[in-house]
Amino acid sequence: MGSIARRLRILWLWxxxxxxxVIVMLFNYREENIINEAAFNIAVLSLVIILVYTFRYxxxxxxxxxxxxxxxxxxxxxxxxxLEYCLLxxxxxxxxxVPLLVAESERKDLLGWAKKPVQMSNTLETVxxxxxxxxxxxxTVALVDPRRRMLPxxxxxxxxxxxxxxxxxxxxxxxxxxVCVILPPDVRNSxxxxxxxxxxxxxxxxxxxxxxxxxxxxxxYDQAYRSLLALxxxxxxxxxxxxxxAIVYPEPYGGLRYYCCKSGKDEAVGEGFYRxxxxxxxxEVSSHLGSRSFVQRYPYWDPKSKVFNLRFQ
Numbered sequence: 425m426g427s428i429a430r431r432l433r434i435l436w437l438w439x440x441x442x443x444x445x446v447i448v449m450l451f452n453y454r455e456e457n458i459i460n461e462a463a464f465n466i467a468v469l470s471l472v473i474i475l476v477y478t479f480r481y482x483x484x485x486x487x488x489x490x491x492x493x494x495x496x497x498x499x500x501x502x503x504x505x506x507l508e509y510c511l512l513x514x515x516x517x518x519x520x521x522v523p524l525l526v527a528e529s530e531r532k533d534l535l536g537w538a539k540k541p542v543q544m545s546n547t548l549e550t551v552x553x554x555x556x557x558x559x560x561x562x563x564t565v566a567l568v569d570p571r572r573r574m575l576p577x578x579x580x581x582x583x584x585x586x587x588x589x590x591x592x593x594x595x596x597x598x599x600x601x602x603v604c605v606i607l608p609p610d611v612r613n614s615x616x617x618x619x620x621x622x623x624x625x626x627x628x629x630x631x632x633x634x635x636x637x638x639x640x641x642x643x644x645y646d647q648a649y650r651s652l653l654a655l656x657x658x659x660x661x662x663x664x665x666x667x668x669x670a671i672v673y674p675e676p677y678g679g680l681r682y683y684c685c686k687s688g689k690d691e692a693v694g695e696g697f698y699r700x701x702x703x704x705x706x707x708e709v710s711s712h713l714g715s716r717s718f719v720q721r722y723p724y725w726d727p728k729s730k731v732f733n734l735r736f737q
Contacts, residue, residue, distance in 0.1 A: 549606065552606075568583055569583065597620070602634070609647060670697070
């Protein structure tokens with residue numbers, strides 16, 4: 425988990441402990457008849473509601489028992505021409521927890537505690553999943569390290585043995601409606617990620633590929649930006665992008681469309697910025713693919729090929 429995520433969870437934990445202390449104090453006041461029964465009940469009920477709201481942010485991770493087998497997912501996809509999905513790609517070992525920071529004007533706490541430029545909203549993966557469901561109307565899946573024990577609640581996670589990951593990615597890319605590459609903070613780029621992006625391009629996914637970086641004010645953004653520059657072997661144009669870029673879209677007929685944060689690192693960029701940009705791009709991709717047949721959408725998909733029989737290799 426990133427350092428920002430750790431600090432945010434600790435912050436919410438201290439708030440929860442403070443609320444518990446206040447509830448204990450109210451019980452003492454009640455015993456000493458300092459407050460009446462009605463005021464006591466109202467105060468305790470309000471604090472319990474706030475406590476539940478607080479623990480919603482503390483428990484952002486669940487045990488990774490929800491990770492499915494990539495082989496089972498591929499078989500499920502092969503049995504249906506109607507099952508489509510967005511594939512999330514990121515550097516190996518990244519846990520997917522990229523918190524979005526929201527500005528003071530975008531969200532406030534129940535007690536107004538959020539008058540700070542740093543508060544956790546949704547994770548970047550959750551926002552992408554929501555935009556995909558709203559615009560393209562399909563599921564979002566992410567291939568993760570099977571050794572992970574704690575993961576965010578969303579999206580749908582699948583895993584494969586270390587020796588089969590390249591073949592699994594090959595199959596998943598061939599059948600993906602959309603590919604989103606997340607470059608998380610403080611995670612170095614890898615040759616595996618470059619191969620995955622290059623493989624997506626070779627399989628005709630230019631125009632259906634998005635590269636998403638964290639907000640520029642996020643700690644570790646510089647490393648994510650360097651990871652973007654490392655993809656210049658696939659997209660040479662990225663070398664000209666400034667270090668405040670958040671989303672990159674390689675257009676189907678050449679060139680890059682990109683979205684930058686105008687204020688650079690001076691102002692928090694929140695969930696709303698990513699939602700607006702991603703929805704705009706995904707609606708465009710959806711309208712472009714709407715009139716295409718299944719074969720036109722997936723010209724490289726062949727469930728009878730040797731790579732499909734990964735489980736038995």
